[in-house]
Amino acid sequence: MDIENSNFYNFVIVGAGPAGLTAGITAARLGLTSIILERGGLAGPKPRGEGMANMPIVDEILGEGYLPSIGFKSNGGRVWHSPNDLQITTTYRKEDHYFFEWRKFIDRFTEVANALGVKLLFNSTVIEPIEKHGITIGVKYKNMDGQIHEVLGNAVLDCSGFEGVIGKRYGIDYTKMNCPIIKCLISNANFNIKENPDLEFFLLGNGDLNYSREFPPCVAYFFPLENRRAEVGLMLRMAQVPNMKTVMIPDNEEILRVWNEIKENYPGFSVFFKNCNIDYEEITSLPNAKIAEKFVPNPGVVILGDSAGFINPFGSSGLYYSMEMAKFWAGMITQDLEDFIKSKKLGIEINENLWTFNKIENYTIKFEEQHIYKEVKHMYNLIGAFEYKIFNRLRTSDKINKKWDYIASLLNQA
Ligand SMILES: Cc1cc2nc3c(=O)[nH]c(=O)nc-3n(C[C@H](O)[C@H](O)[C@H](O)COP(=O)(O)OP(=O)(O)OC[C@H]3O[C@@H](n4cnc5c(N)ncnc54)[C@H](O)[C@@H]3O)c2cc1C
Numbered sequence: 001m002d003i004e005n006s007n008f009y010n011f012v013i014v015g016a017g018p019a020g021l022t023a024g025i026t027a028a029r030l031g032l033t034s035i036i037l038e039r040g041g042l043a044g045p046k047p048r049g050e051g052m053a054n055m056p057i058v059d060e061i062l063g064e065g066y067l068p069s070i071g072f073k074s075n076g077g078r079v080w081h082s083p084n085d086l087q088i089t090t091t092y093r094k095e096d097h098y099f100f101e102w103r104k105f106i107d108r109f110t111e112v113a114n115a116l117g118v119k120l121l122f123n124s125t126v127i128e129p130i131e132k133h134g135i136t137i138g139v140k141y142k143n144m145d146g147q148i149h150e151v152l153g154n155a156v157l158d159c160s161g162f163e164g165v166i167g168k169r170y171g172i173d174y175t176k177m178n179c180p181i182i183k184c185l186i187s188n189a190n191f192n193i194k195e196n197p198d199l200e201f202f203l204l205g206n207g208d209l210n211y212s213r214e215f216p217p218c219v220a221y222f223f224p225l226e227n228r229r230a231e232v233g234l235m236l237r238m239a240q241v242p243n244m245k246t247v248m249i250p251d252n253e254e255i256l257r258v259w260n261e262i263k264e265n266y267p268g269f270s271v272f273f274k275n276c277n278i279d280y281e282e283i284t285s286l287p288n289a290k291i292a293e294k295f296v297p298n299p300g301v302v303i304l305g306d307s308a309g310f311i312n313p314f315g316s317s318g319l320y321y322s323m324e325m326a327k328f329w330a331g332m333i334t335q336d337l338e339d340f341i342k343s344k345k346l347g348i349e350i351n352e353n354l355w356t357f358n359k360i361e362n363y364t365i366k367f368e369e370q371h372i373y374k375e376v377k378h379m380y381n382l383i384g385a386f387e388y389k390i391f392n393r394l395r396t397s398d399k400i401n402k403k404w405d406y407i408a409s410l411l412n413q414a
Helices: 018-029 056-062 066-070 102-115 165-169 252-265 319-343 348-354 357-368 371-394 397-402 404-411
Strands: 008-014 034-037 051-053 072-074 077-081 088-092 097-099 119-121 125-132 135-142 148-158 179-187 199-204 218-224 230-236 277-286 301-303
Touching: 008 018, 008 135, 008 319, 018 034, 018 056, 018 102, 018 148, 018 319, 034 148, 051 319, 056 066, 056 102, 056 319, 066 102, 088 404, 102 119, 125 148, 125 165, 135 348, 148 165, 148 319, 148 348, 165 301, 179 252, 230 252, 252 277, 319 348, 319 357, 319 371, 357 371, 371 397, 371 404, 397 404
Parallel strands: 008 034, 008 148, 034 119, 077 199, 148 301
Antiparallel strands: 051 097, 072 097, 077 088, 125 135, 135 148, 179 230, 179 277, 199 218, 218 230
């Protein structure tokens, strides 16, 4: 098949974020073709995570030493503040942790992908899957002019993040996985990096904010950067909310209103904002209430990265996990495709053999045997127990503060 002149690729990848780009890069290095469809005018059009540990996969995908070359090394400390900032406990990470600008980080993926011949199509919004005999064989997408096109392949990798455009079509319930989060970047912030070198997390229970009593439990965060800049924000923790009668799910307007109050008044947290400039502020979602139950929601489709809720929910770190997950699945499917390449001509005719019930089960088992899967699953179990205890059972500032020693012991395991 003449790949150049056709609309067929081994991998049809939805979304040019860290997961989609890692999958494309991995497949290209193994000699297979992929197309990445991205709805924005460039990869990762909106900034997301801007801090991660310098794990070997970052060198492998982006080049040796790339992260330190663009990053600012943090000391790895995390300070956890109890409600109303009455008590603190500090924990430390083992690995070197760097902060960087999203644009420098994500553009490097694009550079590597381009050099390897991965086809990147921007301004292309994927709208739905295409099926043949119950197997997903491609997707339909809309370009900037509103025209609908089709692209076919051996595997569709849904890497569209919390939107999960294809996963949603096959029953993945993102309303149960997504948590609203505010991302905000500030400059001229009121802190001294020597006195505040750690990441700071402020735990807020339900019922304590007199300006919004029914607001869900949440965590306000402050990540110090160089030159008195900081990344700050508010993560709503929704996992316990379905079982909490005292919580109302807020709309975006209410979340922003509460966020403004917290910036203005919250003990310990509001001090950072005195006379600062707000350079970026946006409300978005992060799927870290729940991991997806299936990674292959239909034969022919794999959901990866945020689309699968594959995030460490403590600290909401998903960059490393989405890269590892994407590399693993792209590599595993490539191995099977190679067997077909040896024996047959490539095309969608092989998809029925590639996506049998047994193969899907084997893929899932192999992934679930991986260290990264076990780590993420463990973190979800841990945070489930932690949030049940703190946010559901104890709930308010008085009660949480009384049990802080116990809570600190749990935080030391995160
Ligand atoms: C505020 C915030 C702070 C965070 N902080 C950290 C951190 O410090 N450290 C960390 O490790 N992680 C952090 N994360 C998490 C991390 O950013 C994500 O886990 C990671 O970006 C997931 O990568 P992804 O490729 O799966 O999804 P995304 O990065 O969300 O990429 C999805 C891509 O798909 C595109 N897309 C969506 N719909 C369509 C469609 N229909 N058609 C075509 N394209 C589509 C989007 O435009 C986007 O480019 C943070 C996230 C947020 C929101």
